Structure formats: C-alpha cells, structure tokens
Amino acid sequence: MCYCSEFNGRPGGDGVDVCTSAEIGEMACGNLRNREELLRLLNDLPQTPVASPAEVLHFIECNQLMGLAVVSIDIHPLAATALAEDAMLRSANT
Numbered sequence: 001m002c003y004c005s006e007f008n009g010r011p012g013g014d015g016v017d018v019c020t021s022a023e024i025g026e027m028a029c030g031n032l033r034n035r036e037e038l039l040r041l042l043n044d045l046p047q048t049p050v051a052s053p054a055e056v057l058h059f060i061e062c063n064q065l066m067g068l069a070v071v072s073i074d075i076h077p078l079a080a081t082a083l084a085e086d087a088m089l090r091s092a093n094t
Contacts, residue, residue: 018087019045020080022073048087051079 024042032038051059059079060066081087 018048018081018084020048020077021050022076046084048077048080048084051076051083055079055083 019042024039027042028039056072056075056079059082060075063078065075
C-alpha cells in the first residue's frame with residue numbers, strides 16, 4: 001500500500017492493533033459467536049482516526065485508486081489506517 005507523505009502511516013514496521021468504528025459496526029451487523037465478548041474486545045482496541053471526506057478524496061488521488069473498481073467503503077479503512085500513527089492494515093487476505 002502506498003501512503004501519502006502528508007499521512008503519518010508508514011508501511012512495514014511493527015505497527016499496533018487498531019480498529020475503525022466502521023469495522024466494528026459492520027461486525028455488529030452480523031451473527032457472531034461470542035458476540036458480546038468479540039464486540040467488547042474490538043471496542044477495547046485503539047481506534048483509528050476517522051478520515052474526513054476531504055482526506056478520503058486526497059488518499060484516492062495520492063494513491064491513484066481511481067478506475068480500479070474500488071468502492072468508497074473500502075477506501076475509508078485504508079485512509080484511516082494511513083492517518084493512524086504506526087498502524088498497518090491487516091485483513092484475512094494478508
């Protein structure tokens with residue numbers, strides 16, 4: 001993932017476990033085993049900053065994400081992670 005120089009996020013390094021409020025909300029909409037415990041654990045993680053609409057647009061432009069069939073809901077966690085100090089994005093795909 002490419003980061004803009006204006007953002008504090010850096011690729012590589014140790015990073016910290018963080019979560020976005022959107023991710024917690026998306027998980028809460030599903031059927032979860034151990035629902036209360038999982039949501040409590042997610043809420044206990046440090047939260048990333050919420051990227052403003054202007055920051056999301058800047059992130060799209062800076063990282064040339066236009067025309068890649070990436071939707072806005074996918075860009076928000078990327079931009080939020082880039083705004084978080086020493087944070088790296090983790091997913092089931094990585």
